[in-house]
Amino acid sequence: MVRAPFLFALLAAAPASFAQQATLSNGTMHVQEGTTLRFTGPLQFTIGPAGALINDGLIDLGTQAVVVEPVGSPISGSGVEMAVTATDGPFNATAPGGLGLSLTTNTATGPITVTRGHLARVFPEGDPSIARWFRLEAPGGGSAPVDVVLSYDATELNGLSGSAIGLYQSTQEDGPWSSLASTNDAAQYTVSATLPAPWDFITAFDQDAPTASASLVARNGVEVWPTLTHGPLFIQVKDGAALEELDLFDGLGRLVTPAMHQRSSTFASMDLSGLANGPYFLRIGQRTTIKLRKE
Known part of the structure; x- marks a missing residue:
């Protein structure tokens, strides 16, 4: 569906790697909710500097189509774009559909489906992510x-x-x-990490953002307080189940070891005073991950 006049051209003279090339030269193209725009075969779809694409539906690039977006005006909207790798791997800096996610694996994983969305995710304490997220799917959920x-x-x-x-x-x-040990290159607008199996959703948050308050956080039958601390931290199970393994990670995703003061089947207390100031993430078994800040 189109919300403003635009020029959408199929060019006969296309790069050798593409059977055809399509260009949205100007105006705004709107893929409405419930609508699928599907590309088949080797096609390069370019959005020109004067063009804009709002996607509130699904853009399916398949295994061969690639989208090229102008700097400063990427695809936006509440919908998603999807692309699938053309082979089972291994992959070396493969970027399905040109969606902005490069993949490298040492093993054949089966075809990987990459889905991209544009609505920011929100950490439970209120911190927003960038306005871009991805989901990776493969047979078996990704085994490596x-x-x-x-x-x-x-x-x-x-x-x-x-x-x-x-x-x-x-x-x-x-x-x-859960945080991943990441390397960012702000000049190139990239951030990279190794994604452990099984894969699923990834996005980027501010690693230094403070938590919303020093108050108690209750989630999935467990309470953690205070989330903003000078040292003391308490964990209490409230649903009658046993307290699971506790793992604390710093803002770079590195496992750290705080002093453990007390540990029972339903309660634990630890001391973060010996750790550097900054953000931390407490993983409580398979229940949840809680964001903390040590000051």
């Missing part, structure tokens, strides 16, 4: 780690600093999110 490089447009930083963001992983679109 994959090195990923997430590229973004400066307009998608959502008020965050490119030099402070890191990648986070979740098994659900809305979290909970």
